[in-house]
Structure formats: C-alpha cells, structure tokens
Amino acid sequence: QVQLVESGGALVQPGGSLRLSCAASGIRFIIYNMGWYRQAPGKQRELIANINSVGSTNYADSVKGRFAISKDNANNTVYLQMNSLKPADTAIYYCNAVKIVGSRISYWGQGTQVTVSS
Numbered sequence: 757q758v759q760l761v762e763s764g765g766a767l768v769q770p771g772g773s774l775r776l777s778c779a780a781s782g783i784r785f786i787i788y789n790m791g792w793y794r795q796a797p798g799k800q801r802e803l804i805a806n807i808n809s810v811g812s813t814n815y816a817d818s819v820k821g822r823f824a825i826s827k828d829n830a831n832n833t834v835y836l837q838m839n840s841l842k843p844a845d846t847a848i849y850y851c852n853a854v855k856i857v858g859s860r861i862s863y864w865g866q867g868t869q870v871t872v873s874s
Contacts, residue, residue: 759780760779761865762851763778763868776849776868777835788809789808791806791854792849792850794845795848803816804816805824822841824836848867849869
C-alpha cells in the first residue's frame with residue numbers, strides 16, 4: 757500500500773524557518789516525480805515545488821529563492837526547507853507523488869499545517 761506521511765509543520769514567526777518531511781512507503785522514487793503543494797484558507801491548492809526522478813527541481817515564483825525541495829532515496833523521504841517565511845505562506849502543505857511510467861497514478865498525503873504569525 758502506498759502511503760505518504762507529512763511532518764514538521766508548526767507555528768513560526770515571520771522570517772523563521774521550517775523543514776517539512778514526507779516519508780513515503782510503497783513507491784520507488786526512481787519512477788516517481790515528487791512534489792509539495794499547499795492550500796491556504798479560501799484558496800485553491802497550488803504546486804510550490806517538485807523534484808523529478810533524477811533530482812531536477814522547479815519552484816513556484818512565490819517561493820523561489822526561499823524554499824528548497826530535496827530527497828533522500830535511501831530513506832524514501834522528501835524534504836521541503838522553508839526559509840524567510842511570510843504570513844502568506846500559512847497553509848496546509850501536502851506531499852504528492854506521480855508515477856512517470858505506466859498509469860501515471862498520483863498519491864497524496866494528509867497534509868501538515870504551517871502557520872506564520874507574530
């Protein structure tokens with residue numbers, strides 16, 4: 757069974773940093789693209805960062821230069837390092853996996869809450 761479990765969300769002051777983790781089971785990163793999405797109150801879920809099977813990354817303009825996605829294939833874990841956090845970053849953050857061969861099936865975690873407030 758495929759499972760994605762996010763952790764690391766917290767309340768942090770503006771300008772602070774957090775590192776989110778997504779522990780994956782039941783998938784092989786070599787055939788999956790991994791991504792982080794977020795959904796803020798009253799807004800649609802948006803893609804903020806992804807990393808493909810060979811480590812190439814992409815970022816939304818809103819987080820470029822502040823966030824960094826990475827992965828540890830040995831531990832089957834994806835990370836999102838978030839620096840210089842702003843109140844606008846407040847959202848539930850979700851981990852996503854998309855198979856890049858065959859069915860291209862997609863999986864989601866349950867999310868972790870990030871709140872940026874003074």
